[in-house]
Amino acid sequence: MNAPLKPPVIAEILADACVSISNLKANPAAVIAEAQIRQVAILNRNRPVAYVISPGVWEHICDLFADHQLLREAEAALESDEEGVEVSLDDLL
Template identity: 45%
Template sequence: MQAILADYSVSMSEFKKNPAQVLREAGDKPVAVLNHNRPAFYMVAPELFEAILDDLADRDLVALARQRLTTKALAIEVDIDTV
């Protein structure tokens, strides 16, 4: 069984009838669009998509910072006024 990772779901045929209405009814929540009772794709509002991308970018930065901290001993100290 495949999990549906959304609070709202709609059939593909209902989605095709009026996608804008589906998005309005869901508000800021993701919607699983189902094909034969299985998620075909998820629809999210632009604001939620941007928030997801921001979160992923933050996770990448955290990973980079942690990686750089492991090589801190190799760093060269500089005076910010001379850079």
């Protein structure tokens, strides 16, 4: 009986540039400099093992996560049976 064929493993790379771990070890400053311009995937045996991103991109990701958390809290509050507190716009300003 023949063994079933296994499809090749394909890894999606979510970056604009790639570098091997060997090249990262040889010149980490160049990889960090490139990450200021675009996302860099670190590859080990042609598979992504890490990503290097700029501080600005990281801050944007954190902001998106915080906004998502606030949205979930607001949705949960709206779905709860608790009575809301009525306020005017003048009270908020």
